Amino acid sequence: MSENGRRDYQGSKIGMWLFLFTELMLFGGLFILYSGYRSLHPESFHHASRELNVVLGVANTLVLLTSSLFAALALTSVQQGRHSDGAKWAWLTAGLGGVFLVVKAFEWGAKFSHGIYPGGKALLALPPGEGLFYGLYFTMTGLHGLHVLAGVVLLSVMALLVGKGRVHQGDCVVLENSGLYWHLVDVIWIFLLPLFYLAA
Amino acid sequence: MSYLDRQGEGGLYSWVTSTDHKRIGLLYLTVMTVLFWVAVALGIVMRLKHLSGGDFLISARAYNALFTVHGVIMVFMFVIPGLPAVFGNFFLPILIGAKDVSFPRLNLLSWWLFLTGACLAVLSLFTGSGAPDTGWTFYVPFSIRTGTNVSLAVFAAFVLGLSSILTGLNFITTIHRMRCEGMTWHRMPLFAWAIYSTGWIQVLATPIIGITLLLVILERAFGIGVFDPAKGGDPLLYQHLFWIYSHPAVYIMIVPAMGAVTEIIPTFARRCIFGYKAIAYSSLAIAALGSVVWAHHMFTSGMADLANIIFSLLTFLVAIPSAIKVFNWTATLYKGSVDMQPSMLYALTFVFLFSIGGLSGVMQGALGLNVHLHDTYWIVGHFHYVMFGGTGFAFFAALLYWFPKMFGKQYDPKPAYAAWALMFLGFNMLYGSFMALGYMGMPRRYFAHLPQFHSLHIAATVGSWALVAGLAVFYANLLIALRRGKPAEADPWGGKTLEWTLPSPPPPENFDKLPVVTEAPYHYNPKAPA
Amino acid sequence: MTSMDQEKGHIVEPAVLARVWGALVCLTIGLVSASLASPKLAVLAMLVITPAKAWLVFHYFMHLKYEGPLLKGMVLVALLTLVIFISMMFLDLGFR
Numbered sequence: 001m002s003e004n005g006r007r008d009y010q011g012s013k014i015g016m017w018l019f020l021f022t023e024l025m026l027f028g029g030l031f032i033l034y035s036g037y038r039s040l041h042p043e044s045f046h047h048a049s050r051e052l053n054v055v056l057g058v059a060n061t062l063v064l065l066t067s068s069l070f071a072a073l074a075l076t077s078v079q080q081g082r083h084s085d086g087a088k089w090a091w092l093t094a095g096l097g098g099v100f101l102v103v104k105a106f107e108w109g110a111k112f113s114h115g116i117y118p119g120g121k122a123l124l125a126l127p128p129g130e131g132l133f134y135g136l137y138f139t140m141t142g143l144h145g146l147h148v149l150a151g152v153v154l155l156s157v158m159a160l161l162v163g164k165g166r167v168h169q170g171d172c173v174v175l176e177n178s179g180l181y182w183h184l185v186d187v188i189w190i191f192l193l194p195l196f197y198l199a200a
Numbered sequence: 201m202s203y204l205d206r207q208g209e210g211g212l213y214s215w216v217t218s219t220d221h222k223r224i225g226l227l228y229l230t231v232m233t234v235l236f237w238v239a240v241a242l243g244i245v246m247r248l249k250h251l252s253g254g255d256f257l258i259s260a261r262a263y264n265a266l267f268t269v270h271g272v273i274m275v276f277m278f279v280i281p282g283l284p285a286v287f288g289n290f291f292l293p294i295l296i297g298a299k300d301v302s303f304p305r306l307n308l309l310s311w312w313l314f315l316t317g318a319c320l321a322v323l324s325l326f327t328g329s330g331a332p333d334t335g336w337t338f339y340v341p342f343s344i345r346t347g348t349n350v351s352l353a354v355f356a357a358f359v360l361g362l363s364s365i366l367t368g369l370n371f372i373t374t375i376h377r378m379r380c381e382g383m384t385w386h387r388m389p390l391f392a393w394a395i396y397s398t399g400w401i402q403v404l405a406t407p408i409i410g411i412t413l414l415l416v417i418l419e420r421a422f423g424i425g426v427f428d429p430a431k432g433g434d435p436l437l438y439q440h441l442f443w444i445y446s447h448p449a450v451y452i453m454i455v456p457a458m459g460a461v462t463e464i465i466p467t468f469a470r471r472c473i474f475g476y477k478a479i480a481y482s483s484l485a486i487a488a489l490g491s492v493v494w495a496h497h498m499f500t501s502g503m504a505d506l507a508n509i510i511f512s513l514l515t516f517l518v519a520i521p522s523a524i525k526v527f528n529w530t531a532t533l534y535k536g537s538v539d540m541q542p543s544m545l546y547a548l549t550f551v552f553l554f555s556i557g558g559l560s561g562v563m564q565g566a567l568g569l570n571v572h573l574h575d576t577y578w579i580v581g582h583f584h585y586v587m588f589g590g591t592g593f594a595f596f597a598a599l600l601y602w603f604p605k606m607f608g609k610q611y612d613p614k615p616a617y618a619a620w621a622l623m624f625l626g627f628n629m630l631y632g633s634f635m636a637l638g639y640m641g642m643p644r645r646y647f648a649h650l651p652q653f654h655s656l657h658i659a660a661t662v663g664s665w666a667l668v669a670g671l672a673v674f675y676a677n678l679l680i681a682l683r684r685g686k687p688a689e690a691d692p693w694g695g696k697t698l699e700w701t702l703p704s705p706p707p708p709e710n711f712d713k714l715p716v717v718t719e720a721p722y723h724y725n726p727k728a729p730a
Numbered sequence: 731m732t733s734m735d736q737e738k739g740h741i742v743e744p745a746v747l748a749r750v751w752g753a754l755v756c757l758t759i760g761l762v763s764a765s766l767a768s769p770k771l772a773v774l775a776m777l778v779i780t781p782a783k784a785w786l787v788f789h790y791f792m793h794l795k796y797e798g799p800l801l802k803g804m805v806l807v808a809l810l811t812l813v814i815f816i817s818m819m820f821l822d823l824g825f826r
Contacts, residue, residue, distance in 0.1 A: 009739065011302050011377035017801060018369040018403050021808040025407035028812040029441055032408075033415075033426060035816055036437050036823050046769075054762070061758055069751040072742065072791045079741045118422040128425075128432025135424035135431070139415070176739055176793075183791045187784045193758075194776040198765035376800070404811050440819050491811065492818060504825035511821075 009173050016177040020184045023147070027188050030140050034195060037132045044129025049199035051116075052137070053107060057197035060103050061189065067096035068186040071155065071179045074162075081169045083162055090159035090175070093182065097152040104145050108138075137196050144192060147185045154178045202608060202705040219304035220708060225290030226606070227311050232278055232286065233675070235318055239273040240668060242266050247630075247664040250657040253649045260647040264333035265348075267645055269325060271336030272353060276360045277318055279587050280449055283456035284402075285314070285367055287598050288395045290606060292371060294699045295389045297380025297717060299709045302373040310366040317360035324352035335645060337446070340427040340438045344419045351420050354413045361406045361413075364452075368402025371395050382717035389697045389721045390479050394459025397483040401448045401455075405491060409445035412438065436501055443494035451490040453587055454554070455483055457594030458525055461547045464601050465529050466722040467695045468544035469536030473722045475528040482521035489518040499570045508567055515565035522558050526551060541693065542616035546597035549624060553589025557582060560635065575645075578638025584631045596674065603678060604692050608705040609685030615677035622670030629663025697721050740796035750790040757783050 038045045074089035115122030116134060123134055158178045161167040167175050203222045206214075215223055246266050249257050258266070289307065293300055301307050325331045328349030334342055338357075343350050375396050379388070416438075418424050425431030427438045466473045473479065495503060495511040529551055538544070560582045564570050573579060604610050633656045638644070642653045649657055691700035698715060699706070757779050764775035789795045794802060 008302065008377055011373050013739075013797075014376055014801065014804075015303060015306075015369055015373045017804060018372055021403055021804075022365050022369070022407045024808060025404055025812060026411050028815065029408045029411035029444075031812070032441065032444075032816050032819055033437060036434070036440075036819060037426075039820070039823055040434065041432070058758065058762055062755065065751060065754045065758065068787060068791055069747055072747045073744055075739075076742055076744055076747065079739060118418075118424045124431075131425050132432050135426045135433075139418060139424055139426070172739070180792055183787050186791075187787050190783045190787070191780055194761060194765065194772075194780050198762065198772060198776065200765075400807075404808060408815070436822070437819075440822070444815055492814060495818075495822065503822045506825040507822035 007171070007173075012173045012177060013180075016180050020180060023181075023184055023188075027140070027143070030136065030143070031191070031195075034136050034140070037129070037136065038199075041129025041132065044127055045133050046200055048126070048130040048133035048137075049196060052197050053110070054197050056103055056107050057193055060100050061193050063096050063100050063103070064186045064189050067093045067100070068183050070096065071182045074158070075172065075176055075179050078162060078167065078169060078172045078175055083165065083168060086175070087159045087162040090155050090162060094152045094155035094159060097148050097155065097182075100148055101145060101152070104141065104148075108141075133196075140192060141196070144185070144188055147188070151178075151182045151185050155182060201707060202703070203708045204608070204705050206708050217308070219300070219308050221289050221293050221300050221304065221307060222606075222706065222710075224307055224311050225286050225288075228281065228285040228289065228314065231315060231318060232282060235273050235277045238322075239270050239278065240671065242270040242273075244664060244668060246270065247661040249647075250649065251661055253651060253654055253657075255648075261330070261333065263647045264335075264645075265325070265331035268332050268335050268353075269321075272321055272332075272357065274587070275336055275449075276357050277314075277321070279453045279591050281314065281360075281364060281367070282453070282591060282595050283460055283598065284371070284395055284398055284452070285310075286595075287391075287460060287602065288367070288371060288398075288456060291602065291699055292374065292392055292395050293378065294702065294706065294710050295392050295697055296375065296378060297383050297698055297711065297715045298374065298378035299711060299714075300378075301370050302377055303370050306366055307370055310363045310370070313359055313363035313366070317356045317358075317363060320356035320359060321353055324349045324356060328352060337442060338413070338416060339442075340416065340419070340433075340435045341429055343416055344428060351417050354416050358410055358413045358417075361410045364402050365406045365410075368399035368406070372399040372403065375399075380711075380714045380717060386477065386480070387717055387720050388480075390462040390473065390476070390483075391456070391459035393480040394455045394462070394483050397487040398452050398455045401452050401487050401491065405445045405448040405452075408441055409449075412441040412445070436498070436503065439498050439501055440495065443497045444491075447494040447497065448487075448491045450583075450586070451486055453591045455486055457550065457554075457591040459483070460594050460598040460601070461529065461550050462525070463695075463697065464543055464547040464597055465532050466724065467601075467693050468539045468541055468547075469533050470539070470694070470724050471532055471536040471722075472720075472724050473528070474531035474534075475524075476720065476722075478524050479528050482524045485521040486518065489514065489521065493518050496565055496570075499567055500574045512565055512567050512570075516562060519558065519562050526555060539693075541600075542613050542620065543597045543600035543693075545617070545620055546593050546600060549620070550590060550593040550597060553585055553593060553627070557585030557587075557590055560585065573638060575643055576638035577634045577642045577644055580644050581631045581634030581638060584634065589627060589631070599678070601693070602699070603681070604688030605699055605702075605704045605706070607682060607685075608688050608703075609681050610688040610692060611677055611681035611685055615673050619670045619674035619677065622666050622673060624670075626663045626666030626668070626670055630660050630667055631663075633657070633660035633663065696723055740793055742790060742793065742796075746790065750786055754783055754786055757786075 070089045070093040074086045074093060077089055078086035111117065117123060118135065118138060123131055155178060158167065158175050162175065203220055215227060218224065245258065246263065249263060330348040332350045332353040333346060333348050334350055338350065338354055375392060415426055419427050425433050427433045427435060429435060462473065462479055493511060493514045495507055496515045499508055499512070564573055564579070564582065600616060637653055637656045640653065642649060688704040690703050701715065702710060761775050761779045764779070765772035788805070794805065
């Protein structure tokens with residue numbers, strides 16, 4: 001229990017975790033749909049998955065895993081009082097998030113150029129199960145991409161705040177919470193990789 | 201100085217930017233009351249239409265829009281947020297001895313999101329190509345085909361969901377972190393327990409409807425295909441996702457109502473609550489069990505038989521924790537010295553009407569009977585007994601109970617009794633007729649009705665007039681009290697929880713000095729087990 | 731009530747974080763090679779390795795290992811809820 005009025009470090013973290021649960025359930029709804037449709041159309045899912053670029057998918061996984069490491073390092077640095085290191089790691093985290101988005105854009109672009117997009121001719125010509133696979137693929141990676149984008153903005157703001165000394169060793173719960181958000185985005189991608197790229 | 205008139209902070213701007221949980225509670229109350237009356241008006245027009253079996257007063261299209269918007273406003277803007285957002289905001293921090301919630305600014309944001317969602321929903325009526333006509337359930341494939349303004353209405357529901365999530369998150373954290381010294385879990389007033397259970401449903405279930413509604417919008421905008429049978433989508437999966445939230449949402453509506461009633465009954469029975477722990481943990485049990493019964497809305501949709509049987513069984517089980525509460529309330533009254541103040545009368549009416557609603561729900565949970573009753577007026581009657589007879593009456597009871605504390609004014613009890621008589625009579629005429637109609641086979645959402653249903657439709661419509669008259673008396677009485685009511689005492693009812701230790705209305709930060717709690721709540725008869 | 735660690739946040743050494751990262755990369759490689767090897771192995775790898783990776787991130791990067799029982803319990807409730815939702819839907823989909 002905390003004194004009223006004082007900054008409540010543990011309370012902020014509980015609030016953040018509860019928010020993460022809502023994110024988890026938001027994607028959870030899509031995971032429910034994915035598992036439902038995959039059980040109804042196992043063959044089509046295998047087939048459609050083969051058309052995705054595994055190399056890009058795995059590369060992006062490594063990018064996000066590394067960015068997660070950097071986010072964790074940013075927090076550790078600030079907690080240990082090495083503030084300039086903390087800002088540097090936060091910038092690097094945001095930068096890798098940017099890399100992820102660029103790779104994702106190329107991937108989507110390649111699909112679009114082959115007519116694979118919602119309502120696209122090539123997509124409509126595919127069997128229904130494959131159409132569903134791509135519908136879920138664009139929805140889930142798209143929603144995830146939006147979360148990465150939000151995370152990039154968030155981490156950049158954190159880097160600025162650490163740089164200016166507004167977030168520091170004695171008061172870094174916002175950095176910790178931003179890190180938690182970034183790690184959750186990473187965890188969701190950890191699940192998206194095998195569901196889409198490795199389902200062949 | 202009270203929170204109502206902090207110095208230099210009386211204007212509208214100071215209210216809509218206030219992070220004081222009490223002011224935010226009143227902001228919700230104001231918006232919600234307006235929306236409630238809008239939805240009541242829509243309902244009345246629907247009833248007037250049924251004075252004739254055929255074409256009368258409005259077009260069939262308008263009728264579709266009416267039941268859709270009536271449902272959307274009542275469900276998403278009055279019944280779901282009602283008790284948590286108004287009384288939870290106002291009283292939760294006070295009941296646990298705190299100066300505010302954990303995240304006051306987030307709390308204000310929730311209200312702004314609520315206002316935005318409400319405006320968007322109302323806007324969807326007048327913009328685009330016609331008001332949404334899908335029913336509040338937005339079932340696919342119709343909702344992705346219809347040309348009406350469904351996307352905006354669905355987005356409004358999404359924003360309202362976000363508001364509800366943030367409120368729930370805030371309350372859970374507040375209960376974990378802000379309890380005053382000595383306020384252990386088992387000394388918390390039971391309304392706080394109810395708000396806590398509700399918070400968990402809000403946090404864990406609401407995102408599912410959020411993503412489902414987003415998918416409907418994506419489907420309409422881009423045709424991604426996940427709910428479109430023409431592209432292989434399965435509309436049943438939409439129904440699963442929709443009810444994974446929307447059934448637990450029923451418990452978001454009813455659990456805080458039960459919590460409020462649990463505060464009122466011991467106060468006016470002058471007895472310690474019977475079975476404190478049973479009531480506290482049955483709230484959690486309802487939240488847990490209520491999350492795994494969703495498919496009982498889909499028994500006739502063509503699910504697997506196994507799913508039908510298991511969900512039917514679970515539906516029967518969820519009646520147990522609800523019944524535990526009813527028995528404990530009744531036991532609290534036993535040998536109590538009951539003071540039938542208006543709020544007590546409304547609270548007991550809640551118990552009565554909720555029991556009808558709840559037990560009829562158990563009947564519908566039986567697979568065979570469900571086939572006969574599904575999508576009839578019986579269902580409409582059933583959920584109005586739960587949501588209006590239950591949550592609605594509990595809301596009124598809570599308003600009467602806490603009104604003197606919130607506004608520092610006392611109302612005249614006589615009109616409140618008169619309003620009760622009108623409402624009780626009208627309510628049962630209206631929704632009792634509905635249940636009879638449904639049992640005879642009248643389908644819900646139909647514009648026209650057959651001659652054999654006519655007399656009961658007339659009875660229902662006449663009942664709706666009495667109900668609205670009662671509502672008008674109820675609200676008029678409180679409005680008059682706001683302007684001309686006598687100043688209220690700090691503890692007009694002899695309540696034993698922390699809010700009654702404060703002056704009416706409470707000061708801006710509630711407690712000058714944080715209280716120290718040394719005993720369980722409701723200690724009227726110290727010898728009783730607490 | 732709570733130890734200093736929980737109140738102000740536990741500090742995880744950079745070396746620990748780096749090792750966890752190494753483990754995550756190895757698991758990813760394992761996952762990819764398993765799914766290229768055979769379809770059966772792919773499903774098995776997805777069901778075992780993916781949660782293991784998520785567990786590592788929760789445990790070390792998100793400091794769950796150093797949190798009290800309250801947060802751990804909350805996370806468990808949330809995850810369990812999602813699992814229950816998914817599995818109960820298969821009462822319908824799996825037996826139609």
